[in-house]
Amino acid sequence: MDFELSQEQRMWQRIVRDFCESEVKPYAAEVDESAKLHWDAIRKMKDIGLISLEAPEELGGMEVDTISIAIAMEELGRACGSTALSIAAHNGLGCAPIKRWGTRAQKERWFPSLISGEVLGALALTEPGAGSDLLGGVQTFARREGDEWVIDGSKAWITNAGVAPVIVVLCRTDREAGARGFSLILVDTKTPGLTIHPPEKKMGLKGSPTHMISFDGVRVPYDSVLGDPGEGFRQTMMTLDNGRIGIGALALGLGQAAFEEGVKYAKQRRAFGKPIAEHEAIQWMIADAAMELDAARLLVYRAAWLKDHGKDFTKQAAMGKLLATEVAERVSRNAIQIHGSYGYSREFPVERIYRDQRLMTIGEGTSEVQRLVISRRVLQEFDTVASPA
């Protein structure tokens, strides 16, 4: 067993941390207040590869290992939740399916702009009536007409839709075929009939744009499908497995930031004649946060390691995401508690971190869905062990 990052991974962590400290964290409050991404930082991310983590090497991408992606997401989360979510969605949801299942022509068409630093990628799964239950609920339908798909329907809560040149869209393509009746289709955002509605007004992650989209007879070439038609549901589940490592790491970063703010404040603030860090009740919160963040980090990075070693990681990614997001919630809640009234003020970052982390137990599969994924696997494993024949 080896719990150490490799030398390259440590160097990468240092590069991303330094970048985030100077280019991302100082703007986090402004990004939240203005509800706008800081594009100067995103343009600069091009130089260190943060926007090409899931782009093919031959087209200028980084194609780094999953642990390095987790490192990047944790550092971004530690600096700014909004920026981190948009970059996570760009890499893990927008770029990864095109890298994985795109044809050479699709990759050559979309990657130059996707890694330019001027736009971000997006994946549209969720609909107004379907989030957790995509299989039963997705209504957006693409029908074949000659050499085109004609798409009708709507998608909800799509990160980066308004800043994306192309959106990967989960469409039902055969109503009779169950899980084999879906396809992921690339839709150029300039296509007539596609409407990207104004950004949602959210509780947190305000700088990360989230949009409703509607499709009214949107026509795209038949070869815009990723992989084979009918593969979309399986591709979606695989994309979400990966994405859960990224969101788990992002949540760790948010939790870590709240933890650091809490410890810093506890050492400065005095009550009853001594720094509050010397009161046991505060020490317990600090101890629990340190322990829980460490445990969550081990789970998230183990899932990344399993993926990098070509092993099954579905259950472990769900466990990592579940624990990291719920730990981020507790740690940021307690960081506010440690700050007292000041924690409730927008002058201190813990209030923003608390709002930002709240999404993490919902997006890319709610905590309840993670528990379903884990329990299904456990029950299957138990059956296999109990009846080896």
Ligand SMILES: Cc1cc2nc3c(=O)[nH]c(=O)nc-3n(C[C@H](O)[C@H](O)[C@H](O)COP(=O)(O)OP(=O)(O)OC[C@H]3O[C@@H](n4cnc5c(N)ncnc54)[C@H](O)[C@@H]3O)c2cc1C
């Ligand atoms: C800021 C933000 C960004 C997002 N970005 C994207 C994006 O880029 N692309 C995208 O496609 N989507 C995106 N989403 C949508 C997100 O992935 C969904 O909101 C999420 O999957 C949950 O779906 P839902 O909101 O429809 O909730 P529902 O599925 O309606 O669930 C409601 C509640 O019921 C529970 N529930 C549902 N089924 C079960 C069950 N079987 N057992 C127990 N409990 C259950 C859920 O856990 C939840 O508590 C985003 C959402 C937000 C808020």
